[in-house]
Amino acid sequence: MNQPLAYIHPEAKIAQNVVVEPFATIHKNVEIGEGTWIGSNSVIMEGARIGKNCKIFPGAVVASIPQDLKFVGEETTAVIGDNTVIRECVTISRGTVDKMKTVVGKNCLIMAYAHVAHDCIVGNNCIIGNAVQMAGHVEIDNFAIISATSAVHQFVKIGAHAFISGGSKVLKDVPPFVKAAREPLSYAGINSVGLRRRGFTSEQINEVQQLYRILFMSGLNNTQALDKIELELSPSSERDEISNFVRNSGRGIIKSYFSKDAD
Incomplete structure (x- = not known):
């Protein structure tokens, strides 16, 4: 059900049962899968590839051009996997010539005000906390959790099932299965609960x-x-x-x- 107060570019490819709320904006060269909900005042920009049964909350911007001065307009994408939730005011940039895409996997939760920069690759079943700021080229493996207000340096890799405490500065790679905490960010045991x-x-x-x-x-x-x-x-x-x-x-x-x- 598409509200008349939403703007949807005629070239956008949107499944029949997608719900687009009033004042949402969907640009050209966008694909949105079945069962997805697009909240009011969200902006889905050129290059977005959004899967099935996703929820995009108000104020989110998906597939904005990279905040990278080397970007010269190459045709790239931002890919969102099935069943992923993008909360209020999240920003997800599309890729550059490096990977040609930014990816957020299936069954992820990206909480409010988080930023996923160009060429980031986020695996499946990840949780990115409120206001987490990810620089370009970050790679996060499946089931990783990054707690609120953490900042992740460009090119950092975070392993599967890792847990990073809130407010962390992630300047080094974080191996799989560990808890990382303290300042500077350090090994604090394994993520046994997870x-x-x-x-x-x-x-x-x-x-x-x-x-x-x-x-x-x-x-x-x-x-x-x-x-x-x-x-x-x-x-x-x-x-x-x-x-x-x-x-x-x-x-x-x-x-x-x-x-x-x-x-």
Whole structure:
């Protein structure tokens, strides 16, 4: 049901059962899937690709041009996965020539006033808290939670199932399965509550905990700790995911709060 007070460009591709509330604006080169709700005073700009059963709340802006002076008008997109909720005044920029797209996955919740910059890739089932500010090229894996008012530096990577406390400055990569807190942002244990909620067994959780004890608490550097982990712990999807993340970290990972390098 499209309200007569909404503006919808005639070239926009909108499924029959999408609800567009009064005073929403939908530009050309937009695609919106079945069952999605577009709230009043939201703006869906050129390049938006919004999936099924999403909710876009008032004041949100999806697919605005990047806040990047290198952007010269290339045709890029902002992709929103099915069942994702975009709350009030969220801003999501479309991509640049780097990735050609910005992506927010399926079943995500992006809370009010958050910003998802150009070329960010957010996985499925993520929660981005109120007023979280993400710079360009950030990558966040599935089931990660970033608490309110945190700021994420460009090119930072955050692993699956990680939990980042409110008001954090995220300047380094955050490995999978961990809690990150304090200032500077540091390893604060594993996200055991989140892992249990998502069906991880006690054996898997204990393995992750043992692995991070070696990585963060043994006094070894990252290379030495990974060599020890791969020598002493049996192969598993969790072990390999953590090892690959740390070895491939571009910015370096956070430290333990108790390590000599943390301050």
